[in-house]
Amino acid sequence: MKNYKYYNIVILIIPALLLNGCTETYPLVTNRYEDVLIVEANLTNELKKQEIKLTKSARFEDESYLTESGAEVFITDDTGNQFNFSEDSDKYVSTVEFQAVPNTKYQLHINTKDGRSFASSPETLTTITPMQSVVAAIEQKDDVNGVGIRVNSFDPTSTSTYYRFEFEETYKVIAPKWLPIKLQWNNGAPAFSPNSSDTKTCYGSKKSVELMLLNTNKLKEDRVDYLIRFISDQDYIITHRYSILVKQYVESLGAYNYYNTLNKTAASGGTIVSPTQPGLLLGNLKSINSDSKIAGYFDVCSVSTERMYFNYEDLFPGKFPPPYYTDCTQFCYAEEPNNPVPCTHCCYYGQDEPLGKITYFSGDGINTVETYWVDAPCGDCTKIASNIKPIFWVDN
Secondary structure, eight states: OOOGGGTOOBOOOOOOOOOTTOOOOOOOOOSSOOOEEEEEEEEESSOBOOEEEEEEOBOTTOSSOEEOOSOEEEEEETTSOEEEEEEETTEEEESSOBOOOTTOEEEEEEEOTTSOEEEEOOEEOOOOOOEEEEEEEEEEETTEEEEEEEEEEEOTTOOOOEEEEEEEEEEEEEOTTOOSEEEEEETTEEEEEEOOGGGTEEEEEEEOOSOEEEEOTTSSSSEEEEEEEEEETTOGGGSSEEEEEEEEEEEOHHHHHHHHHHHHHHHTTOOSSOTTSSSSOOOSEEESSSSOEEEEEEEEEEEEEEEEEEEHHHHSTTSOOOOOSSOOOOEEOOSSTTOOSSOOOOSOTTSOOSTTOEEEEOTTSSSOOOOEEEEHHHHOGGGTSBOSOOTTOOOO
């Protein structure tokens, strides 16, 4: 699992002080802190360099998480193999590519630079169940019309049962008011120049941030029909072309229970150390040479990956696309406040660029004498997305 928010532990006792008439600001600091090693480790059946993330519990006043550096990290199996990991930035990466295979037990080992040692329980690879399809169709959710993206899979042996899902979506953004001429500010004076086409078309990207879990135990068949994403038909991310990469993990009962408890704790506003939980949320990791505390889970699971695309017109033929994410109504920015439309002045000469929030737009940008303005993202997509086309992107 790649979302750190589920593993960030804040252990603190802050008394609630309700003082009438008190106006002085008090900094919130941690009164009691426990150093807990937090582990994010997924070993899958993908042949690749596997990754493990080690971090420390955070204090309330910490601005970001702290990595556990200088540790010795390796995975062993019951056939005598050892797979070593080396530190790479904020994670540990296996020195060779390898994959989990069926009927083999794997164990994670961690030795920190301060002498603490930890190990997981032996874990085996879960059933390998590929996704059958990822499908987008018009749906309605909570009285909202939109696009439902569903994952479909089936295990005839009924041994998969416990599933976890992740996705990363990518979408094309086209600046609706882009023109081949732009206005640049130079020492308080405006100057028109050719605009780069690199600011017209961009690509936005977002990853799922919630734990998405499914249990098919109560179903007649081990069959998945899971709504992994719903997008309103008024969301600008589907205006042109949209793609989603879906990952389906088959989990063990232990891993599913751990993630499910973690999900409930996060939903209630708690942490891994929660008032509703007696101490640490225990996973399958423990200290082997001290009473040091460790949180997280060594997850050995099969994974299936699928990418799909759709264009807006594929699902909504003949319909107007969603509005842009911000208002792109053009407006006049004239020297005289009462200067009537059409505007014949581009700006306040001798003044600083107006907050850096607007960009030039005027008819065809060449022959017309009227000069209008719009918010910058309306004419420059790089304000909200990247103009680098993803290597996986397919336009048709």
